[in-house]
Amino acid sequence: MPKGLIVKSLSGFYYVQDRDLYIQCRGRGLFRKQNRKPLVGDHVEYEAENKTDGYIMELLDRKNELIRPPIANVDQALLVFSALEPDFSPHLLDRFLVHIEASNIEPVIIISKMDLLNNEQLAVIETYVKDYEQIGYRVRVTSNAEGSDIQWLLPDLNDRISVVAGQSGVGKSSLLNALKPNLDIETDQISTHLGRGKHTTRHVELLSIGSGLVADTPGFSSVEFTAIEAEDLALYFPEMKEQIPNCKFRGCLHTSEPGCAVKAELEQGRIKAYRYKHYLLFLEEINQRKRRY
Template sequence: MPQGKIIKALSGFYYVFGEEGTVQCRGRGIFRKNKITPLVGDEVVYQAENKTDGYIMEVKDRKNELVRPPIANVDQAILVFSAVEPEFSTTLLDRFLVLVEYNHIQPLICITKVDLMKEGFSKLEQYAVEYRKAGYEVIFTSSETTEGLEELSPYLEGKISVFAGQSGVGKSSLLNALRPELDLKTSDISQHLGRGRHTTRHVELIKIGDNGLVADTPGFSSLEFTEIDPPELTYCFPEIARLSEDCKFRECLHVSEPKCAVKAAVEAEELPAYRYKHYKDFLQEIKDRKPRY
């Protein structure tokens, strides 16, 4: 039987791309019985008599999966954050980074709308330096001026990428700038709410460049750390994970333990105070949800 990749899911139908082109399929009834839901990004085995009447017979093992947005086998997450409108937030960025790190997805920080910056750009540049020091790639872009698009494009080749971020930051605009023929729907920022309205209603993999696939998703509807245990949070902050190797205790949580290399790095201003604050805030949030800790 032929194999392919689900590139779109809509209204109970799965659109599978393989050697025979794109075939519209349904899932087998046994999937529902076994609580298996095919996801965009899944590698599947299917059978079909024609292009519009196929059935998915098997879902291959996944290397990762996200629940919201529902997508599997993601290689990297392009975390799109605007310089302004809505204002850049390290707290929100760190929430996204923790969730991406926990799911073993490579993040790329993309700060867009830089053409709208009238002042305060030096602060953004300082953030970029600090996140790069932590181990992240950071790119400045503009959908209007096309600044940074040539730098971004090579990262998309040969990978399944998720564009994720707060609504209104310009994810669809950025994709339109990368591939104008897409003509994805965009919306302006609500001046009353200070944020955008979601314009993407379903998950679909879009071809970018020669062999890249990008998911323009409805965004993470949940940024809660429901699956993460306190000791795991350390490894969702790569610079804290590196420093923790020098802590006295193996499962040091870097809050009240003695001879903690992370706290020492904060005091020496080697670790940005806001990153450590977010770590402690997230840790407390996880502890509140998991009383046994």
């Protein structure tokens, strides 16, 4: 049975790439009964009499999957956040980072619209860039100014499946258009009334850029902690994770326990206060979720 990769999902159809062939497929009804849904990025077995009349017969094993955006087998996530319009949000960035870390996907932080900043604003963003680089994240900064060249980003994409995610209106589609102009992905301006971007990407699709595949995804502005447990949360903050073995008590949640190595690092300034604040907010959100259940 031939095998391929789902590169696009739209209106109930799955578009499967098998070398130079692109076959329009439907999923088997059995998948619905099994509560399984094909995702962009899935490796599949399919049957097809022609290019527009195929069926996905089997979903092969996934190494990971994301719910929002719905995609599987991702190698890395390009988390695009604007420096301005909308304002850079370390709180929202940390929410994304936790979910990406929990899915064992390598993140790359991209801060767009750097050309819009004045000197004071630039200094603030540069401090955040330094903070995240010290944690160990790859951070890239880009400009939306006409003529800006971001081809230097291509080596980050080669031979990988990457997902582009982030808040609406931060320049995700503009970034992809700059990398490969003939994509001609629809873009739109930030909504001044709502203070956030309009949704211009309405489906998930893997696009060939360089020697890699990049998913353009619908923008969204919230990520819920539905599958992360309180005792695991610190594992997804790398600077906290490395201190966990040094805590006095197993199962330390790094809030008020004595002998907490994370709190000691915080007091020494080696864990940033805003990152720890976000950890506490996420922890409370997870605990509230448990209480609701």
